[in-house]
Amino acid sequence: MTPRRGVARTARILTAGFNRRNHADRDRRLQERGHAPALVVLDTLSTVWGSEPENSAELAATFMAVLSSLADEFGCTFLLIHHLNKVPPGPAKREITLSSIRGAGAFVGSADDVLALEATAEGARLFGLKARNTDKAPAKLLGVHRVYLVTNEDVDEVT
Numbered sequence: 709m710t711p712r713r714g715v716a717r718t719a720r721i722l723t724a725g726f727n728r729r730n731h732a733d734r735d736r737r738l739q740e741r742g743h744a745p746a747l748v749v750l751d752t753l754s755t756v757w758g759s760e761p762e763n764s765a766e767l768a769a770t771f772m773a774v775l776s777s778l779a780d781e782f783g784c785t786f787l788l789i790h791h792l793n794k795v796p797p798g799p800a801k802r803e804i805t806l807s808s809i810r811g812a813g814a815f816v817g818s819a820d821d822v823l824a825l826e827a828t829a830e831g832a833r834l835f836g837l838k839a840r841n842t843d844k845a846p847a848k849l850l851g852v853h854r855v856y857l858v859t860n861e862d863v864d865e866v867t
């Protein structure tokens with residue numbers, strides 16, 4: 709699959725039922741639900757991106773433009789969860805910056821806000837890396853608690 713066809717496929721998936729040729733069906737489904745989505749979570753980018761190269765600025769910009777257009781049309785927010793670049797093994801701890809985010813810079817450049825979540829000995833630290841229209845989010849320490857969902861017959865805990 710060529711990169712352009714891959715982005716077109718991803719755009720079709722994201723806009724399924726929301727394209728302009730299908731307003732009646734879309735409006736019926738939104739009416740059945742009672743509202744348009746307020747928050748759409750894409751967890752993770754790689755699940756919707758497929759096998760396309762994440763480093764392609766053109767593909768990333770197109771993808772982000774589709775999300776922006778849908779957000780404007782439906783008054784919703786997209787939360788795109790993505791990963792950082794791999795760090796070479798070693799004792800040195802790296803500072804997380806915008807350049808730590810994997811893939812093309814267009815993902816970060818097109819985003820209104822960028823937050824990072826970092827595991828620490830105390831829990832997880834959530835902090836802002838970028839904010840377009842406000843101050844960056846201050847760092848917050850989040851507690852992490854294991855929740856056991858099920859226990860199988862061998863008493864292995866599944867979290």
